[in-house]
Amino acid sequence: MRTPVPDYLTELIEGCTADADGELASYIPELANVDPAQLAVAVCTPDGTVYAAGDADAQFTIQSISKPFAYALALRDRGLDVVLDHVGVEPSGDAFNEMSVESATGRPRNPMINIGAITTHSLVGNPAIPYEARAAVLIDGLSRFAGRTLDVDEAVLESEYATRYRNVALASMARSNDFIHVEPDEAVWGYTKQCSALVTARDLAVMATTLAGGGKNPLTGEQVVPQWVCRQVLSVMMSCGMYDAAGDWLSQVGIPAKSGVSGGILGALPGQAGIGTFSPRLDRFGNSVRGVQLFERLSGDMGLHIMELPAPSIDAIGARDESEDGRPLIAVQGPVIFSTAELALRRFAEIPDDERDVVIDLRMVTTMNSVGKRMLAEGVRRLKLDGREVELLLPRADFSLT
Numbered sequence: 442m443r444t445p446v447p448d449y450l451t452e453l454i455e456g457c458t459a460d461a462d463g464e465l466a467s468y469i470p471e472l473a474n475v476d477p478a479q480l481a482v483a484v485c486t487p488d489g490t491v492y493a494a495g496d497a498d499a500q501f502t503i504q505s506i507s508k509p510f511a512y513a514l515a516l517r518d519r520g521l522d523v524v525l526d527h528v529g530v531e532p533s534g535d536a537f538n539e540m541s542v543e544s545a546t547g548r549p550r551n552p553m554i555n556i557g558a559i560t561t562h563s564l565v566g567n568p569a570i571p572y573e574a575r576a577a578v579l580i581d582g583l584s585r586f587a588g589r590t591l592d593v594d595e596a597v598l599e600s601e602y603a604t605r606y607r608n609v610a611l612a613s614m615a616r617s618n619d620f621i622h623v624e625p626d627e628a629v630w631g632y633t634k635q636c637s638a639l640v641t642a643r644d645l646a647v648m649a650t651t652l653a654g655g656g657k658n659p660l661t662g663e664q665v666v667p668q669w670v671c672r673q674v675l676s677v678m679m680s681c682g683m684y685d686a687a688g689d690w691l692s693q694v695g696i697p698a699k700s701g702v703s704g705g706i707l708g709a710l711p712g713q714a715g716i717g718t719f720s721p722r723l724d725r726f727g728n729s730v731r732g733v734q735l736f737e738r739l740s741g742d743m744g745l746h747i748m749e750l751p752a753p754s755i756d757a758i759g760a761r762d763e764s765e766d767g768r769p770l771i772a773v774q775g776p777v778i779f780s781t782a783e784l785a786l787r788r789f790a791e792i793p794d795d796e797r798d799v800v801i802d803l804r805m806v807t808t809m810n811s812v813g814k815r816m817l818a819e820g821v822r823r824l825k826l827d828g829r830e831v832e833l834l835l836p837r838a839d840f841s842l843t
Contacts (some may be wrong), residue, residue, distance in 0.1 A: 450482050450494035453738050463722030463730035466702040471600040472721075475501070475703070481719040482735050485646035487712070489659035497642045501719060502597045504636045504701030505558070506645065507583060509652070509674045509682065511635060512552040514582040515564035516670045522562060527620045528557045532681050536775065537727060540614060547618035553699065554683040557609040563621040572627035576634045583638050586648040588660035593637045598637040605629050639703070645717025649709040652697075675709060679747070686726040694736045695746030706732040710745055729804045762817075768798045768832075774805035777813035786820045799824060802834040818842040 458480060483493040515524050539556075541550045549557035564774075566578040584591045605626075612625035621628055640648075651658045652675060655668035678697040681688040690698060696708040696716070704721035706729055716739060719806040720731035734804040740746050768841040771788045773781065789828050792799060801821065809817075821842060833842070 442598045442828075444492075445492060446484070447743075450484065450492055450543045453482055453735055454480055454495040456666060456738070457720070457731045457734050458648055460731055461722070462736065463724055465721055465724060466727075469597070469601055469604065469702070471594075471597045472502075472703055475721050477721050479704070479721060480731055481600055481642035481717075482647035482739075483641060483642040484739075485643075485650040485659060485715040485717075487650065487659060487714070489647075489656050490648075491643055491646055493643055493646075493799065495642075496719065499719065500594075500639045500641055501703045501705060501721070502594050502701075503583070503591075503638045503705065504703045505553070505555075506640075506699045506701040506705050507579075507635045507638060508553050508558045508561070509678050509699050509707075510583055510586050510648065511561050511565060511579055512677065512713070513586075513652070513656075513666045513670050513674045514566075514579060515561045516673060517553075517666045518566055519564050521673065522671075524561070527564060528552045530677050530681070532687055532808050533685075537684050540611060542614065542618070547614065549618060551616060551677060551681040552682070553677065555608055556615055559608060559612045559628050559632045560615050560620050560695070562635060563628050568622070572623055572631050576631040579635045580638055581616045581646075582637070582665070585658065585661075585663060585665045586732060587640065587644045587653050588636050588647050588651075588658050588663075589644070591644070593634060594637050594639050601636065602630060602633045605633065606830045608632070611736045636701075642705070642717040642719045644787060645705055645707045645719075649707045649715025649717060651715070653709040653711050653713065653715050677808070678709070681809065683725050683728060685727060686724075690733075694733075694740045695748055696736065696740060697747070698736070700728040702727050704729045704732065706736060708736055710747065713745065768800050769793075770800045770802060772802040773817075776807055777809040779812050782813040782816035782820075786816060789820045789824055792824075796831045797828065799833070800832045800834065803840070804834050804836050806836055814842055817831065 465473050465477055479496045479499050481495040481497040483497045485491045494620055528549050529551055531550050532555050537554050549560050551557050552561040566575045608629045609625050612628045615621045616625050652671050656666040656671045657664050675697040678699055682699040696710050698708040700706045703717055706718045708716040718732040718735045720729045722730050724730050737766050770794050773785050
């Protein structure tokens with residue numbers, strides 16, 4: 442059987458092809474010359490399977506979609522407290538290139554607008570390295586998220602840097618308030634090089650899945666950043682990633698996302714999928730017109746909104762209530778998270794006092810987060826303290842609750 446997912450993505454592309462609304466990002470000379478008809482969508486699953494349709498292998502510069510990844514690398518290299526000292530996490534309600542800072546401190550409001558992103562860029566790598574080396578660390582980090590070595594479009598770098606003056610003004614404000622500690626021109630050059638990395642819609646889908654999967658690249662298996670970093674980045678993307686359209690995006694699409702003025706949009710749905718789209722024409726917020734349409738369709742058709750209700754937790758406990766030899770049986774299946782583990786603990790508590798032998802069957806468990814593991818382990822410990830003999834049936838030899 443041929444999976445219908447590629448056919449569905451092709452249908453999505455065909456449904457958007459005729460829409461010619463929006464304008465190219467003509468204020469960057471090189472971006473004004475791209476083919477406006479290009480259109481692509483790609484979806485990457487947690488196991489690294491990539492489905493794509495349209496111009497999914499067309500290269501374009503990553504632009505502002507690099508911001509969440511630079512933020513992730515800064516968190517990896519400096520830690521949460523240091524990064525928060527330099528860049529906030531509140532939505533700005535301003536355009537991406539505004540002087541959006543906290544009135545009392547001058548701290549950039551978040552890392553998804555330019556002044557925050559330039560500040561974040563300066564936090565990547567060792568503080569003592571020169572700005573060229575910092576840019577190289579960042580390109581290497583982007584490549585690790587993508588699972589392949591990314592090139593830099595030198596023409597776009599030169600074109601954007603030649604029109605750098607607003608960004609230099611933003612960097613100068615951050616420098617004057619002591620939030621960056623390098624020369625503004627150097628910070629802007631590195632940030633511009635970061636934005637000039639070449640990607641495809643396929644790359645965006647893989648990069649998104651790396652974030653959505655807790656920092657592990659689904660193609661290479663490399664743990665690019667720690668899981669806590671991804672949680673922080675996805676949280677900020679959810680509230681700030683689509684600029685002053687973030688509220689509409691949250692309510693209508695509901696996928697943590699980041700857009701770029703070259704026409705790309707990246708969406709990372711935790712534990713489920715990474716999505717990349719590309720279409721160069723932009724709306725008044727700087728987001729791809731047809732990219733937004735593709736995400737709206739994907740979210741609505743596939744139930745991908747982050748607020749979509751999960752399956753009831755009762756489904757996590759199997760229907761059998763005793764083992765083949767008559768002992769009480771608690772069979773847990775599927776992903777084990779707080780709600781699953783809580784239900785299992787209630788089942789433990791309902792075992793009659795005169796039943797001394799208990800079987801806990803975990804062989805149908807697919808995944809178990811740290812909270813679920815701790816809760817089940819504590820439940821088993823308490824059963825044993827009550828004097829019960831507990832037999833654990835595990836999904837594999839190396840699986841443990843300890």
